Amino acid sequence: MGPEKCFSAVNGGFETRSLQKGRSLVRHFQTLLGKTRAGLDLNQFRNGWNTTQNREFGVRRCYSTEETPESSTEVEVELLHPLLVQKAEQLKVEYNGLAQEMSSESGSGFDQVKATRMSRLGFVVDLFDQYESMEKEYQELLHLLNDPSLKEEAESELKSVESNLTALTATLQSKLVPTNPFVDKACILELRPGVGGSEAAIFANDLLTMYENYAIKNKWDTRMISITKTPAGNGIVEAIFNINAAGAYERLQYEGGVHRVQRIPETETKGRVHTSTAAVVVLPTEVMEPGADESKAGEEAERTFQANEVRVDVMRARGAGGQHVNTTDSAVRLTHIPSGIVVVIQDERSQHKNKAKAFTILRARLDEIERQEKVREERSKRTAQVTTTERSDKIRTYNYPQNRITDHRCGSTTYKLDDVVKGEINEFNEVVDQMDAFAKTEAMKQLLEDQASSL
Amino acid sequence: MRGRGVPLQYIIGSQPFGDLDIKCARGVLIPRWETEEWTLKLAQLLQYQQLIEQDQNSSRPHSQMTVVDLCTGTGCIPLSLASKLRNTVAYGVDISQKAVKLFKSNIKSVNRSRRLDKRNSKVIPAQGDISIDPYVFCEKTGITDADIVTANPPYIGRREFFSQTERSVRLYEPHQALLGGLEFYRWIYDLSVHLQAKGLVCEVGNAGQIDFMRSLGAKNGWSSSEFHDLNGHPRAVVMWKDPSWSFLEAL
Numbered sequence: 001m002g003p004e005k006c007f008s009a010v011n012g013g014f015e016t017r018s019l020q021k022g023r024s025l026v027r028h029f030q031t032l033l034g035k036t037r038a039g040l041d042l043n044q045f046r047n048g049w050n051t052t053q054n055r056e057f058g059v060r061r062c063y064s065t066e067e068t069p070e071s072s073t074e075v076e077v078e079l080l081h082p083l084l085v086q087k088a089e090q091l092k093v094e095y096n097g098l099a100q101e102m103s104s105e106s107g108s109g110f111d112q113v114k115a116t117r118m119s120r121l122g123f124v125v126d127l128f129d130q131y132e133s134m135e136k137e138y139q140e141l142l143h144l145l146n147d148p149s150l151k152e153e154a155e156s157e158l159k160s161v162e163s164n165l166t167a168l169t170a171t172l173q174s175k176l177v178p179t180n181p182f183v184d185k186a187c188i189l190e191l192r193p194g195v196g197g198s199e200a201a202i203f204a205n206d207l208l209t210m211y212e213n214y215a216i217k218n219k220w221d222t223r224m225i226s227i228t229k230t231p232a233g234n235g236i237v238e239a240i241f242n243i244n245a246a247g248a249y250e251r252l253q254y255e256g257g258v259h260r261v262q263r264i265p266e267t268e269t270k271g272r273v274h275t276s277t278a279a280v281v282v283l284p285t286e287v288m289e290p291g292a293d294e295s296k297a298g299e300e301a302e303r304t305f306q307a308n309e310v311r312v313d314v315m316r317a318r319g320a321g322g323q324h325v326n327t328t329d330s331a332v333r334l335t336h337i338p339s340g341i342v343v344v345i346q347d348e349r350s351q352h353k354n355k356a357k358a359f360t361i362l363r364a365r366l367d368e369i370e371r372q373e374k375v376r377e378e379r380s381k382r383t384a385q386v387t388t389t390e391r392s393d394k395i396r397t398y399n400y401p402q403n404r405i406t407d408h409r410c411g412s413t414t415y416k417l418d419d420v421v422k423g424e425i426n427e428f429n430e431v432v433d434q435m436d437a438f439a440k441t442e443a444m445k446q447l448l449e450d451q452a453s454s455l
Numbered sequence: 456m457r458g459r460g461v462p463l464q465y466i467i468g469s470q471p472f473g474d475l476d477i478k479c480a481r482g483v484l485i486p487r488w489e490t491e492e493w494t495l496k497l498a499q500l501l502q503y504q505q506l507i508e509q510d511q512n513s514s515r516p517h518s519q520m521t522v523v524d525l526c527t528g529t530g531c532i533p534l535s536l537a538s539k540l541r542n543t544v545a546y547g548v549d550i551s552q553k554a555v556k557l558f559k560s561n562i563k564s565v566n567r568s569r570r571l572d573k574r575n576s577k578v579i580p581a582q583g584d585i586s587i588d589p590y591v592f593c594e595k596t597g598i599t600d601a602d603i604v605t606a607n608p609p610y611i612g613r614r615e616f617f618s619q620t621e622r623s624v625r626l627y628e629p630h631q632a633l634l635g636g637l638e639f640y641r642w643i644y645d646l647s648v649h650l651q652a653k654g655l656v657c658e659v660g661n662a663g664q665i666d667f668m669r670s671l672g673a674k675n676g677w678s679s680s681e682f683h684d685l686n687g688h689p690r691a692v693v694m695w696k697d698p699s700w701s702f703l704e705a706l
């Protein structure tokens with residue numbers, strides 16, 4: 001790292017900044033803090049987070065490079081997301097109210113419901129009190145760094161406070177936010193070209209390569225379930241791809257939707273920029289044990305269906321079959337009768353394997369539909385209007401001439417398209433993180449709007 | 456070659472069958488997906504039955520199971536069953552020398568993956584003609600008894616052979632593996648009785664063959680059912696002598 005100092009108060013809504021030579025990072029940080037401490041409105045400081053939307057969830061990173069610009073010591077602490085602070089404060093108000101009621105009603109008997117609620121809230125309120133005092137201590141320590149005579153002690157003290165604070169944040173967070181049951185899942189990706197003819201098929205293939213590389217670089221176990229290439233060989237008609245690694249779904253869950261590309265196709269002679277699209281579907285799946293039998297998974301999936309729920313069609317339905325014919329056509333077509341969903345797999349020479357794969361995919365698709373149903377139902381229970389973030393038509397644009405990727409859902413833009421499409425972990429993660437932060441903020445907003453908050 | 460109608464499996468040298476890659480060579484019939492379908496289902500049923508038994512007599516050592524597959528060809532049926540079941544001895548018998556040789560080589564390659572050892576199972580090849588006297592047959596093959604007999608005998612009649620088979624089948628697959636009729640079902644039934652089999656599963660080409668087998672068995676107290684393949688064709692007759700083997704009906 002050069003002599004330039006860098007500062008990133010992620011949680012506060014400040015972009016990463018390069019400070020001018022000679023200026024002290026810590027001092028800069030303190031000026032900011034000074035402002036907030038001077039009562040300039042802590043909430044505004046916190047709410048800044050919402051509007052930039054492109055920062056990581058709940059993490060404030062602070063790189064201290066004072067005096068030793070070459071060997072920067074990274075100080076990292078996780079603070080509670082502002083919206084969660086808000087929620088905790090609400091709960092505290094409720095708790096105090098209940099406490100008061102209970103004591104004033106002491107004569108009129110014991111209310112079991114209120115008591116249970118109170119003891120539940122008490123646990124969180126207690127944690128939150130600890131958190132607040134710890135955060136205060138933390139900020140005071142940051143102040144002390146200014147004083148050369150106290151700096152050393154302050155620094156060592158800071159270390160322990162930071163780790164305590166981070167741990168508290170994690171506990172509180174888990175109490176305040178319902179946990180996502182899908183974080184540990186593996187996933188299946190389905191890719192298909194959209195509008196734009198052969199260029200769309202090429203783009204779909206590019207996306208596939210991106211995901212494959214990203215998975216490989218993460219050392220994730222991957223498996224092509226089914227792929228149909230275009231006759232030219234440089235595009236795909238369809239690809240179904242399994243990443244069998246816990247956490248793969250967590251990283252790729254936002255990939256579902258229509259991706260749009262703007263570039264000059266290789267075949268374009270006049271140098272015009274074309275726009276085409278490709279569609280991606282992401283399905284959460286269970287993680288299979290390494291070396292587990294693929295067809296066994298299919299058999300298990302098959303067992304989850306009723307006898308007449310799925311129609312299985314195999315090729316060459318005409319003629320006597322058996323010893324009379326020797327077919328190498330092993331395609332299997334499943335029709336899920338209640339929903340009309342059709343899965344065709346013709347990838348393997350083995351009909352048995354094709355059938356197993358088809359059942360695995362059918363199960364995953366139906367599970368995903370069910371999951372989305374549930375989400376929608378819960379949301380409509382809470383608010384009359386359904387947010388448009390989900391399933392908006394174009395989720396992302398890949399603009400090659402500008403080397404730019406824009407995510408239309410969270411509004412973030414990066415100019416590292418080349419690295420992202422190569423599946424480079426850091427660059428790809430950046431795109432995901434921005435969307436993740438956005439989605440989580442949205443989820444938390446929902447949570448706060450939810451008056452009948454369950455705890 | 457492919458253009459002339461040579462089956463792809465003879466060119467590549469193999470055909471997937473369940474989880475196995477079965478070697479194929481000219482002179483031996485290529486396993487069909489219809490056979491694969493019922494064989495895998497049967498394996499599942501037997502597997503399940505073994506689990507139940509194990510639950511019931513957890514103190515006793517696992518009981519042995521003997522499978523005898525007649526007209527075994529590449530050996531795809533006994534190999535599939537033995538690679539899925541525990542403590543199983545699976546015999547495969549064929550009249551053709553070429554078939555037995557290929558079967559042996561298939562046993563070797565499946566053994567290499569330790570699938571059989573792991574389950575304490577083994578597959579034994581034998582050359583034999585199922586049309587001869589059952590006593591002589593047993594003497595020659597060393598088979599003394601069976602829990603279950605399976606078979607996919609040649610079942611295409613002469614007239615059908617010219618009118619209803621695919622050209623490449625007619626030209627490139629062994630006629631001995633294809634041409635046959637009710638006599639084969641009679642031999643298989645007689646052998647099953649002789650080996651005191653509790654169950655029998657036999658592939659067929661038409662419903663008449665099923666009816667023939669069922670009527671043979673019905674006279675001697677066998678229960679039976681039929682299996683239809685994914686295309687809806689009658690594909691196998693399922694019979695059991697021992698009431699404890701009625702689970703076969705689920706095929």
Ligand SMILES: C[S@@+](CC[C@H](N)C(=O)[O-])C[C@H]1O[C@@H](n2cnc3c(N)ncnc32)[C@H](O)[C@@H]1O
Binds near residue numbers: 607608
């Ligand atoms: C339709 S093929 C079945 C091969 C294998 N079981 C399969 O399903 O792929 C019939 C087999 O029966 C054998 N066969 C024909 N006549 C026989 C006989 N009299 N005794 C024993 N095997 C015979 C043939 O050599 C051929 O391999």
